[in-house]
Amino acid sequence: MTPPAGGTPGAGTPGAGTPGAGTPGGATGATTTSTTSGATTTTTTSQSLPSRLEVDENDQGSLPTPYSLSPSHNPVAAGKLEFNVYNFGQDGHTFAIHEADGHQVQAPVAVPAGQSGTAVTVNVTLRPGTYVLLCTLPGHAGLGMHATLTVQ
Ligand SMILES: [Cu+2]
16 A cells, blocks of 8 residues: 655645525524633644654664654544554654553554655544653664554
8 A cells, every 4th residue: 555656735725615605695694702811722632633643763863872763643532543654764763652661552564764755554543542652673762663542
């Protein structure tokens, strides 16, 4: 299953707010009560969270943490998730998912060097919780190649 080259555009579909088809005349229509009761928007619906994300691995940053692993979205929705992992480094890496306690939920998948234009796709179903995305090669996570992902 090789995804088409060109890379999936970074999600971010702007919320095209469906205009509320203005049916005129309706006196007893749905009254839209705007609940603007605070500055911060609390996440209530998990439906709006993405279930597909990109993960960028790199090994060419600057010291002391030259390695990095960055998910494009966080948090993400629970359930079936599609991780598209890219390697912008010069060495091969892996991609694995652990639970917060270290229990492995996704075995390491190789993400070879040169994998910067085409993603290695990993499909996994995750329950709500906190997970660690990481490269499992010796020392790499310690050099920065890991990230915490919230699934809700
Ligand atoms: Cu690595």
